[in-house]
Amino acid sequence: MYANLFHKLFFLLPLVYHPTKHGIDTSSGSANSGWNFDEHGLDWEGTCMTGRRQSPIRLSIDSSLIMPLPRIFFGNYDERLNRPLTLVNKGYTVDMAIPETRIGQKPFITGGLLKGKYVAEGVHFHWGSPTTRGAEHIINKRRFDIEMHIVHRNAHYNNISEALNYPDGIAVLGIMLKITRTPDRIYPGLRKVFAELPNVIEYHAEGELPGTITLGQLLGDLNTRNFYTYKGSLTTPDCNEAVTWTVFPQPIPIPYSEAAKLWQVLDVNGNPLENNYRAQQRRNNRPVFYRTINLSNYYLRK
């Protein structure tokens, strides 16, 4: 009911509406401005930009253009960051801003569909609940348990808020996490992030990860050679259509006990923050590319 009232006021008073300020908050938006995940974004009209390239969407090999695109090049992902990461409860996700590395530049990516360099700005997560899965992109009809987003800004633009105004402003890497009973590998970077979660249960709480890591330690041995890529949007308000998505379909295994820490995180109102993913959006005939170098595998399979 309050949501309805909010929308009526919004339409009556368009002149007093100001877009959310972003600063370096790379996960965008603000849970204070009245939106939540109760309807997975179906009720974000007025707080969310609309258009023909919204995210997330369903991804599948069968509906993709299979192409030998360049692989993603990870610049400075193996360089140690120059200070410890701080995990922050934003009320709608947990988020970390990425500092410079010890050699003075931030980690960056190029390759795939990207033209030029995209500088890493932040990392945040989308998750489900004890009984549901919470990744945003559905891959081959499957929703994974958790989706990690590494948000990058086009180096042509000065900051995230500026980059959000351009169709080539932002590049996000989508990394799937899958709850696995007995994972056979340990991901030291992710482990540190998840170990800090009990310290950021409350809205606005902050926790510093011990020591310093490389951004690459969040990925471990993830297979980054195969990926989906397409032009889309932020998945939280203001839903800016500024994002080139690169989504890796091979998941990182994570023990149940680690994933369960996400379900303890609380939202702005002190309720459990669960299922913080946006509903699937219309594809509108957008091309989705699946990157592989070995096209012959696919011809042989058909």
Ligand SMILES: [Zn+2]
């Ligand atoms: Zn996200």
